[in-house]
Amino acid sequence: xxxxxxxxxxxxxxxxxxxxxxxxxxxxxxxxxxxxxxxxxxxxxxxxxxxxxxxxxxxxxxxxxxxxxxxxxxxxxxxxxxxxxxxxxxxxxxxxxxxxxxxxxxxxxxxxxxxxxxxxxxxxxxxxxxxxxxxxxxxxxxxxxxxxxxxxxxxxxxxxxxxxxxxxxxxxxxxxxxxxxxxxxxxxxxxxxxxxxxxxxxxxxxxxxxxxxxxxxxxxxxxxxxxxxxxxxxxxxxxxxxxxxxxxxxxxxxxxxxxxxxxxxxxxxxxxxxxxxxxxxxxxxxxxxxxxxxxxxxxxxxxxxxxxxxxxxxxxxxxxxxxxxxxxxxxxxxxxxxxxxxxxxxxxxxxxxxxxxxxxxxxxxxxxxxxxxxxxxxxxxxxxxxxxxxxxxxxxxxxxxxxxxxxxxxxxxxxxxxxxxxxxxxxxxxxxx
Numbered sequence: 001x002x003x004x005x006x007x008x009x010x011x012x013x014x015x016x017x018x019x020x021x022x023x024x025x026x027x028x029x030x031x032x033x034x035x036x037x038x039x040x041x042x043x044x045x046x047x048x049x050x051x052x053x054x055x056x057x058x059x060x061x062x063x064x065x066x067x068x069x070x071x072x073x074x075x076x077x078x079x080x081x082x083x084x085x086x087x088x089x090x091x092x093x094x095x096x097x098x099x100x101x102x103x104x105x106x107x108x109x110x111x112x113x114x115x116x117x118x119x120x121x122x123x124x125x126x127x128x129x130x131x132x133x134x135x136x137x138x139x140x141x142x143x144x145x146x147x148x149x150x151x152x153x154x155x156x157x158x159x160x161x162x163x164x165x166x167x168x169x170x171x172x173x174x175x176x177x178x179x180x181x182x183x184x185x186x187x188x189x190x191x192x193x194x195x196x197x198x199x200x201x202x203x204x205x206x207x208x209x210x211x212x213x214x215x216x217x218x219x220x221x222x223x224x225x226x227x228x229x230x231x232x233x234x235x236x237x238x239x240x241x242x243x244x245x246x247x248x249x250x251x252x253x254x255x256x257x258x259x260x261x262x263x264x265x266x267x268x269x270x271x272x273x274x275x276x277x278x279x280x281x282x283x284x285x286x287x288x289x290x291x292x293x294x295x296x297x298x299x300x301x302x303x304x305x306x307x308x309x310x311x312x313x314x315x316x317x318x319x320x321x322x323x324x325x326x327x328x329x330x331x332x333x334x335x336x337x338x339x340x341x342x343x344x345x346x347x348x349x350x351x352x353x354x355x356x357x358x359x360x361x362x363x364x365x366x367x368x369x370x371x372x373x374x375x376x377x378x379x380x381x382x383x384x385x386x387x388x389x390x391x392x393x394x395x396x397x398x399x400x401x402x403x404x405x406x407x408x409x410x411x412x413x414x415x416x417x418x419x420x421x422x423x424x425x426x427x428x429x430x431x432x433x
Contacts, residue, residue: 026075
Protein backbone atom coordinates (compact mmCIF):
# COMPACT_ATOMS: atom_id res chain seq x y z
CA UNK A 1 0.00 0.00 0.00
CA UNK A 2 1.12 3.55 -0.62
CA UNK A 3 0.17 6.81 1.04
CA UNK A 4 0.77 10.32 -0.24
CA UNK A 5 0.00 13.77 1.06
CA UNK A 6 1.42 17.24 1.05
CA UNK A 7 4.23 17.65 3.57
CA UNK A 8 3.70 19.99 6.48
CA UNK A 9 4.37 23.53 5.27
CA UNK A 10 6.81 25.73 7.15
CA UNK A 11 6.96 29.53 6.90
CA UNK A 12 8.81 30.70 3.81
CA UNK A 13 12.11 32.54 4.34
CA UNK A 14 11.23 35.01 1.61
CA UNK A 15 10.70 38.57 2.82
CA UNK A 16 7.11 39.83 2.73
CA UNK A 17 6.54 43.58 2.44
CA UNK A 18 9.01 46.14 3.68
CA UNK A 19 12.10 44.65 5.35
CA UNK A 20 11.71 47.05 8.25
CA UNK A 21 7.93 47.00 8.47
CA UNK A 22 5.79 50.11 8.68
CA UNK A 23 5.80 52.88 11.26
CA UNK A 24 2.43 53.53 12.86
CA UNK A 25 2.53 56.23 15.49
CA UNK A 26 5.32 55.35 17.91
CA UNK A 27 5.44 51.70 16.85
CA UNK A 28 7.02 49.65 14.08
CA UNK A 29 4.71 46.98 12.69
CA UNK A 30 5.55 43.91 10.58
CA UNK A 31 3.12 41.27 9.33
CA UNK A 32 3.46 38.09 7.31
CA UNK A 33 1.16 35.19 6.54
CA UNK A 34 1.13 32.16 4.28
CA UNK A 35 -2.05 30.40 3.22
CA UNK A 36 -2.65 27.42 0.98
CA UNK A 37 -4.74 24.42 0.09
CA UNK A 38 -3.76 20.86 0.98
CA UNK A 39 -4.48 17.99 -1.40
CA UNK A 40 -4.58 14.41 -0.14
CA UNK A 41 -4.58 11.13 -2.07
CA UNK A 42 -4.45 7.88 -0.07
CA UNK A 43 -3.85 4.49 -1.70
CA UNK A 44 -3.83 1.77 0.92
CA UNK A 45 -4.99 1.68 4.50
CA UNK A 46 -6.77 4.94 5.32
CA UNK A 47 -6.70 4.28 9.07
CA UNK A 48 -2.92 3.81 9.02
CA UNK A 49 -2.51 7.06 7.12
CA UNK A 50 -4.64 8.92 9.66
CA UNK A 51 -2.70 7.50 12.60
CA UNK A 52 0.65 8.62 11.11
CA UNK A 53 -0.09 11.85 9.20
CA UNK A 54 -3.79 12.78 9.40
CA UNK A 55 -3.53 15.79 7.07
CA UNK A 56 -6.69 16.33 5.02
CA UNK A 57 -7.96 18.42 2.13
CA UNK A 58 -8.87 22.03 2.56
CA UNK A 59 -7.85 25.65 2.81
CA UNK A 60 -5.93 26.80 5.88
CA UNK A 61 -3.59 29.42 7.29
CA UNK A 62 -0.26 27.61 7.07
CA UNK A 63 1.58 30.25 9.10
CA UNK A 64 1.17 33.78 10.33
CA UNK A 65 3.26 36.34 12.17
CA UNK A 66 2.70 39.80 13.65
CA UNK A 67 5.20 41.95 15.53
CA UNK A 68 4.67 45.39 17.02
CA UNK A 69 7.65 47.12 18.66
CA UNK A 70 7.92 50.49 20.32
CA UNK A 71 10.32 52.61 18.28
CA UNK A 72 11.69 54.41 21.34
CA UNK A 73 11.27 51.55 23.84
CA UNK A 74 8.72 53.59 25.78
CA UNK A 75 5.26 52.80 24.44
CA UNK A 76 1.93 53.55 26.05
CA UNK A 77 0.23 50.39 27.29
CA UNK A 78 2.86 48.07 25.78
CA UNK A 79 6.32 48.08 24.23
CA UNK A 80 6.13 44.79 22.30
CA UNK A 81 3.55 42.43 20.81
CA UNK A 82 4.56 39.17 19.09
CA UNK A 83 2.07 36.73 17.56
CA UNK A 84 2.81 33.57 15.56
CA UNK A 85 0.47 30.86 14.28
CA UNK A 86 0.87 27.51 12.52
CA UNK A 87 -1.70 25.37 10.71
CA UNK A 88 -4.84 27.21 11.80
CA UNK A 89 -8.07 26.22 10.10
CA UNK A 90 -8.01 22.58 9.04
CA UNK A 91 -4.67 21.08 10.09
CA UNK A 92 -4.77 18.34 12.75
CA UNK A 93 -1.79 19.96 14.47
CA UNK A 94 -2.30 23.65 15.21
CA UNK A 95 -0.51 26.10 17.46
CA UNK A 96 -0.31 29.79 18.26
CA UNK A 97 1.95 31.84 20.53
CA UNK A 98 1.34 35.35 21.79
CA UNK A 99 3.45 37.70 23.92
CA UNK A 100 2.81 41.23 25.11
CA UNK A 101 5.08 43.17 27.44
CA UNK A 102 5.99 46.57 28.72
CA UNK A 103 9.58 47.05 29.84
CA UNK A 104 10.04 46.88 33.62
CA UNK A 105 6.29 46.62 34.24
CA UNK A 106 4.79 43.35 32.98
CA UNK A 107 5.08 40.44 30.56
CA UNK A 108 2.37 38.02 29.46
CA UNK A 109 2.96 34.82 27.43
CA UNK A 110 0.26 32.63 25.96
CA UNK A 111 0.66 29.31 24.11
CA UNK A 112 -2.14 27.25 22.55
CA UNK A 113 -1.91 23.86 20.84
CA UNK A 114 -4.36 21.43 19.27
CA UNK A 115 -3.65 17.81 18.38
CA UNK A 116 -6.14 15.49 16.68
CA UNK A 117 -5.17 11.98 17.73
CA UNK A 118 -6.46 9.00 15.74
CA UNK A 119 -5.58 5.42 16.65
CA UNK A 120 -7.27 2.69 14.57
CA UNK A 121 -5.69 -0.19 16.57
CA UNK A 122 -6.23 -2.48 13.59
CA UNK A 123 -4.49 -5.68 14.81
CA UNK A 124 -6.04 -5.57 18.30
CA UNK A 125 -9.52 -7.03 18.94
CA UNK A 126 -10.68 -6.55 15.35
CA UNK A 127 -9.98 -2.80 15.54
CA UNK A 128 -12.32 -2.39 18.52
CA UNK A 129 -9.74 -0.57 20.63
CA UNK A 130 -9.76 2.57 18.47
CA UNK A 131 -9.69 6.21 19.59
CA UNK A 132 -10.41 9.45 17.76
CA UNK A 133 -9.81 12.24 20.24
CA UNK A 134 -8.74 15.87 20.24
CA UNK A 135 -6.28 17.21 22.78
CA UNK A 136 -6.23 20.94 23.51
CA UNK A 137 -3.46 22.55 25.57
CA UNK A 138 -2.99 26.12 26.71
CA UNK A 139 -0.48 27.88 28.95
CA UNK A 140 -0.70 31.36 30.46
CA UNK A 141 2.20 33.04 32.28
CA UNK A 142 2.13 36.57 33.68
CA UNK A 143 5.08 38.34 35.32
CA UNK A 144 4.88 41.67 37.12
CA UNK A 145 8.08 43.79 37.29
CA UNK A 146 10.10 41.29 35.18
CA UNK A 147 13.38 43.25 35.36
CA UNK A 148 13.24 44.31 39.02
CA UNK A 149 14.66 42.71 42.16
CA UNK A 150 11.10 41.80 43.18
CA UNK A 151 9.07 39.81 40.65
CA UNK A 152 5.53 38.54 41.02
CA UNK A 153 4.12 35.91 38.71
CA UNK A 154 0.97 33.91 38.06
CA UNK A 155 0.15 31.12 35.64
CA UNK A 156 -2.53 28.78 34.41
CA UNK A 157 -2.32 25.54 32.38
CA UNK A 158 -5.20 23.58 30.90
CA UNK A 159 -5.01 20.19 29.17
CA UNK A 160 -8.15 18.47 27.89
CA UNK A 161 -8.85 15.38 25.81
CA UNK A 162 -12.26 14.57 24.35
CA UNK A 163 -13.66 12.28 21.71
CA UNK A 164 -15.14 8.87 20.93
CA UNK A 165 -13.36 5.56 21.47
CA UNK A 166 -14.01 1.82 21.35
CA UNK A 167 -13.01 -0.82 23.86
CA UNK A 168 -13.93 -4.43 24.61
CA UNK A 169 -15.03 -6.35 27.68
CA UNK A 170 -15.39 -10.01 28.72
CA UNK A 171 -18.37 -10.92 30.87
CA UNK A 172 -19.51 -13.79 33.10
CA UNK A 173 -16.14 -15.54 32.94
CA UNK A 174 -12.53 -14.87 31.97
CA UNK A 175 -12.57 -17.17 28.91
CA UNK A 176 -15.89 -16.03 27.49
CA UNK A 177 -16.74 -13.94 24.44
CA UNK A 178 -15.68 -10.31 23.92
CA UNK A 179 -18.15 -7.48 23.42
CA UNK A 180 -17.41 -4.05 21.92
CA UNK A 181 -18.25 -1.00 24.02
CA UNK A 182 -18.53 2.64 23.05
CA UNK A 183 -16.60 5.07 25.27
CA UNK A 184 -16.84 8.83 25.48
CA UNK A 185 -13.37 10.02 26.52
CA UNK A 186 -13.39 13.05 28.84
CA UNK A 187 -10.14 13.99 30.56
CA UNK A 188 -9.25 17.39 32.04
CA UNK A 189 -6.26 18.84 33.89
CA UNK A 190 -6.06 22.35 35.37
CA UNK A 191 -3.06 23.89 37.08
CA UNK A 192 -2.97 27.28 38.82
CA UNK A 193 0.26 28.97 39.92
CA UNK A 194 1.19 31.98 42.09
CA UNK A 195 4.68 32.99 43.11
CA UNK A 196 7.30 35.63 43.77
CA UNK A 197 11.05 36.08 43.45
CA UNK A 198 13.17 38.52 45.42
CA UNK A 199 16.85 39.45 45.14
CA UNK A 200 18.41 40.98 48.27
CA UNK A 201 22.16 41.47 48.85
CA UNK A 202 23.05 38.87 46.25
CA UNK A 203 20.63 36.26 47.62
CA UNK A 204 17.84 35.15 45.26
CA UNK A 205 14.74 33.51 46.74
CA UNK A 206 11.98 32.06 44.56
CA UNK A 207 8.68 30.78 46.02
CA UNK A 208 5.93 29.11 43.95
CA UNK A 209 2.56 27.86 45.11
CA UNK A 210 0.55 25.66 42.75
CA UNK A 211 -2.69 23.70 42.56
CA UNK A 212 -2.83 20.81 40.07
CA UNK A 213 -6.18 19.10 39.52
CA UNK A 214 -7.08 16.16 37.26
CA UNK A 215 -10.38 14.49 36.50
CA UNK A 216 -11.59 11.77 34.14
CA UNK A 217 -15.27 11.00 33.64
CA UNK A 218 -14.99 8.57 30.73
CA UNK A 219 -17.90 6.14 30.66
CA UNK A 220 -18.70 3.08 28.53
CA UNK A 221 -21.97 1.67 27.23
CA UNK A 222 -23.01 -1.37 25.21
CA UNK A 223 -25.78 0.39 23.31
CA UNK A 224 -27.94 -2.40 21.85
CA UNK A 225 -27.99 -6.07 22.88
CA UNK A 226 -25.02 -7.98 21.44
CA UNK A 227 -24.08 -11.59 20.74
CA UNK A 228 -20.39 -10.69 20.92
CA UNK A 229 -17.56 -11.15 18.46
CA UNK A 230 -17.98 -14.94 18.48
CA UNK A 231 -21.51 -15.67 17.28
CA UNK A 232 -21.11 -19.35 18.17
CA UNK A 233 -20.49 -18.55 21.84
CA UNK A 234 -23.70 -18.85 23.94
CA UNK A 235 -22.68 -15.88 26.12
CA UNK A 236 -24.69 -12.76 25.24
CA UNK A 237 -25.08 -9.28 26.66
CA UNK A 238 -28.47 -7.63 26.91
CA UNK A 239 -27.13 -4.44 28.51
CA UNK A 240 -23.99 -3.06 30.08
CA UNK A 241 -23.34 0.29 31.69
CA UNK A 242 -20.02 1.32 33.17
CA UNK A 243 -19.10 4.50 35.06
CA UNK A 244 -15.60 4.99 36.43
CA UNK A 245 -14.97 8.61 37.47
CA UNK A 246 -11.47 9.35 38.68
CA UNK A 247 -10.02 12.57 40.00
CA UNK A 248 -7.64 14.18 42.38
CA UNK A 249 -5.48 17.15 43.23
CA UNK A 250 -1.80 17.80 43.85
CA UNK A 251 -1.25 21.13 45.63
CA UNK A 252 2.45 21.89 45.87
CA UNK A 253 5.13 24.28 47.12
CA UNK A 254 8.47 24.96 45.42
CA UNK A 255 11.20 27.07 46.97
CA UNK A 256 14.62 27.76 45.44
CA UNK A 257 17.55 29.65 46.95
CA UNK A 258 20.74 30.88 45.34
CA UNK A 259 23.64 33.09 46.43
CA UNK A 260 27.18 33.68 45.19
CA UNK A 261 29.64 35.77 47.22
CA UNK A 262 33.37 36.09 47.39
CA UNK A 263 33.78 34.04 50.57
CA UNK A 264 30.77 31.76 50.30
CA UNK A 265 28.07 30.41 47.99
CA UNK A 266 24.78 28.63 48.61
CA UNK A 267 22.09 26.93 46.58
CA UNK A 268 19.02 25.04 47.67
CA UNK A 269 15.71 23.67 46.54
CA UNK A 270 12.68 22.46 48.45
CA UNK A 271 9.43 20.98 47.13
CA UNK A 272 6.35 19.50 48.74
CA UNK A 273 3.37 17.92 46.99
CA UNK A 274 0.32 16.60 48.79
CA UNK A 275 -1.14 14.29 46.16
CA UNK A 276 -4.64 12.93 46.64
CA UNK A 277 -6.69 10.65 44.33
CA UNK A 278 -10.15 9.12 44.50
CA UNK A 279 -11.76 6.60 42.14
CA UNK A 280 -15.10 4.87 41.76
CA UNK A 281 -16.08 1.98 39.48
CA UNK A 282 -19.69 0.94 38.92
CA UNK A 283 -20.56 -1.69 36.29
CA UNK A 284 -23.97 -3.27 35.75
CA UNK A 285 -24.33 -6.09 33.19
CA UNK A 286 -27.13 -8.47 32.26
CA UNK A 287 -27.34 -11.29 29.70
CA UNK A 288 -26.89 -15.05 29.44
CA UNK A 289 -23.99 -17.20 30.61
CA UNK A 290 -22.12 -20.07 28.97
CA UNK A 291 -24.80 -22.60 29.90
CA UNK A 292 -27.76 -20.42 28.93
CA UNK A 293 -28.63 -19.24 32.43
CA UNK A 294 -29.66 -15.63 32.94
CA UNK A 295 -26.92 -13.44 34.37
CA UNK A 296 -27.21 -10.18 36.27
CA UNK A 297 -24.06 -8.82 37.88
CA UNK A 298 -23.07 -5.52 39.46
CA UNK A 299 -19.52 -4.68 40.55
CA UNK A 300 -18.71 -1.75 42.81
CA UNK A 301 -15.12 -0.71 43.47
CA UNK A 302 -14.12 2.46 45.28
CA UNK A 303 -10.99 3.79 46.88
CA UNK A 304 -8.79 6.73 47.61
CA UNK A 305 -5.10 7.31 47.98
CA UNK A 306 -2.80 9.94 49.36
CA UNK A 307 0.83 10.42 48.37
CA UNK A 308 2.59 13.36 50.02
CA UNK A 309 6.14 13.83 48.76
CA UNK A 310 8.71 16.17 50.30
CA UNK A 311 12.21 16.68 48.92
CA UNK A 312 14.94 19.22 49.49
CA UNK A 313 18.63 19.89 49.27
CA UNK A 314 21.01 22.60 50.42
CA UNK A 315 24.63 23.11 49.37
CA UNK A 316 26.92 25.58 51.15
CA UNK A 317 30.46 26.28 49.97
CA UNK A 318 33.05 28.26 51.93
CA UNK A 319 36.22 29.85 50.54
CA UNK A 320 38.14 31.00 53.66
CA UNK A 321 41.41 31.10 51.72
CA UNK A 322 42.34 31.15 48.06
CA UNK A 323 43.59 27.56 48.20
CA UNK A 324 40.94 26.09 50.53
CA UNK A 325 37.37 25.07 49.67
CA UNK A 326 34.86 23.57 52.12
CA UNK A 327 31.53 22.17 50.88
CA UNK A 328 28.58 20.72 52.75
CA UNK A 329 25.60 19.17 50.99
CA UNK A 330 22.46 17.97 52.77
CA UNK A 331 19.52 16.30 51.03
CA UNK A 332 16.38 14.51 52.10
CA UNK A 333 13.44 12.78 50.46
CA UNK A 334 10.27 11.54 52.11
CA UNK A 335 7.44 9.72 50.33
CA UNK A 336 4.30 8.24 51.85
CA UNK A 337 1.67 6.22 49.99
CA UNK A 338 -1.50 5.16 51.74
CA UNK A 339 -5.10 4.46 50.86
CA UNK A 340 -8.15 2.23 51.07
CA UNK A 341 -9.98 0.22 48.44
CA UNK A 342 -13.31 -1.58 48.71
CA UNK A 343 -14.57 -4.33 46.36
CA UNK A 344 -18.17 -5.53 46.33
CA UNK A 345 -19.86 -7.85 43.80
CA UNK A 346 -23.55 -8.71 43.51
CA UNK A 347 -24.37 -11.60 41.17
CA UNK A 348 -28.02 -12.66 40.55
CA UNK A 349 -29.02 -11.15 43.91
CA UNK A 350 -26.22 -13.04 45.73
CA UNK A 351 -23.78 -10.71 47.49
CA UNK A 352 -20.11 -11.57 47.39
CA UNK A 353 -19.51 -9.36 50.41
CA UNK A 354 -17.10 -6.57 51.09
CA UNK A 355 -13.36 -6.84 50.60
CA UNK A 356 -11.50 -3.97 52.27
CA UNK A 357 -7.78 -3.44 51.71
CA UNK A 358 -5.44 -0.83 53.13
CA UNK A 359 -1.87 -0.17 52.05
CA UNK A 360 0.82 2.07 53.50
CA UNK A 361 4.39 2.52 52.29
CA UNK A 362 6.75 5.17 53.63
CA UNK A 363 10.31 5.83 52.44
CA UNK A 364 12.55 8.41 54.07
CA UNK A 365 16.14 9.10 52.99
CA UNK A 366 18.63 11.61 54.41
CA UNK A 367 22.19 12.20 53.25
CA UNK A 368 24.98 14.59 54.26
CA UNK A 369 28.26 15.12 52.45
CA UNK A 370 31.15 17.24 53.74
CA UNK A 371 34.18 17.71 51.49
CA UNK A 372 37.36 19.75 51.70
CA UNK A 373 40.07 20.39 49.12
CA UNK A 374 43.42 22.14 49.63
CA UNK A 375 45.63 23.22 46.77
CA UNK A 376 49.06 22.63 48.32
CA UNK A 377 50.89 23.63 45.15
CA UNK A 378 50.19 24.31 41.51
CA UNK A 379 50.78 20.64 40.78
CA UNK A 380 49.20 19.02 43.90
CA UNK A 381 45.75 19.14 45.52
CA UNK A 382 44.70 17.30 48.69
CA UNK A 383 41.11 16.08 49.12
CA UNK A 384 39.14 14.67 52.07
CA UNK A 385 35.51 14.08 52.93
CA UNK A 386 32.94 12.35 55.08
CA UNK A 387 29.63 11.07 53.69
CA UNK A 388 26.65 9.80 55.66
CA UNK A 389 23.25 8.52 54.51
CA UNK A 390 20.28 6.93 56.26
CA UNK A 391 17.16 5.31 54.81
CA UNK A 392 14.04 4.02 56.53
CA UNK A 393 11.32 1.98 54.81
CA UNK A 394 8.03 1.20 56.53
CA UNK A 395 5.04 -0.72 55.20
CA UNK A 396 1.69 -1.79 56.57
CA UNK A 397 -0.92 -3.94 54.87
CA UNK A 398 -4.32 -4.83 56.20
CA UNK A 399 -7.13 -6.87 54.66
CA UNK A 400 -10.68 -7.40 55.86
CA UNK A 401 -13.04 -10.01 54.38
CA UNK A 402 -16.35 -10.14 56.18
CA UNK A 403 -15.53 -10.64 59.87
CA UNK A 404 -11.92 -11.69 59.30
CA UNK A 405 -9.05 -9.19 59.22
CA UNK A 406 -5.28 -9.41 58.99
CA UNK A 407 -2.52 -6.86 59.54
CA UNK A 408 1.12 -7.09 58.46
CA UNK A 409 3.70 -4.44 59.30
CA UNK A 410 7.41 -4.23 58.47
CA UNK A 411 10.27 -1.77 58.88
CA UNK A 412 13.81 -1.64 57.52
CA UNK A 413 16.65 0.77 58.31
CA UNK A 414 19.95 1.27 56.46
CA UNK A 415 22.88 3.53 57.33
CA UNK A 416 26.06 4.16 55.40
CA UNK A 417 29.23 5.93 56.61
CA UNK A 418 32.06 6.66 54.18
CA UNK A 419 35.35 8.49 54.58
CA UNK A 420 37.28 9.64 51.55
CA UNK A 421 40.83 10.91 51.00
CA UNK A 422 42.72 11.60 47.83
CA UNK A 423 45.61 13.30 46.13
CA UNK A 424 45.49 14.87 42.70
CA UNK A 425 48.77 15.47 40.91
CA UNK A 426 49.30 17.55 37.80
CA UNK A 427 53.07 17.23 37.17
CA UNK A 428 52.77 18.34 33.54
CA UNK A 429 50.08 20.15 31.60
CA UNK A 430 48.74 17.14 29.67
CA UNK A 431 49.17 14.70 32.61
CA UNK A 432 46.80 14.39 35.56
CA UNK A 433 46.93 11.62 38.20
